[in-house]
Amino acid sequence: MDMALAERMLELVRAVPPGRVTTYGDIAAAAGSRSPRLAGRVLAEMSDESVPWYRVVRADGTPAPHLRDEQTGRLAEEGVRVRDGRVDLRKLRWRW
Known part of the structure; x- marks a missing residue:
């Protein structure tokens, strides 16, 4: 694994503010x-x-299936609503 690329990805995730979300594709790009x-x-x-x-x-705004409960709980603590199993990316997506 390219460690410099991996660290850039981690730094980008650290930069997402509370109450906002991003996607795996956004991080990669x-x-x-x-x-x-x-x-x-x-x-x-x-x-x-x-x-x-x-x-x-x-x-598509859905949490990782195997982490759904923990992920939606943590997001809810930050005020992010998950409706019908999805986060509204139009409203909450963080971009750089």
Whole structure:
């Protein structure tokens, strides 16, 4: 894995403010990659408490299935509503 690319991805996630979300694809593109899956892998394997991983959702606004309960709970604590299983990306998407 390109460690410089992975660190750029982690820094981008750290930059997403509370109450906002971004997508795996947004993270990948902003870091210089074409792979949303790589962004997911980086978050799964390399993130720590300083990385608000739960602010990253899929392209359709849904949380990661295996983390749904924890992710939606953390987002709710920041005021992000998940309706019908999705975050409204038109209103809450963070872009650089």
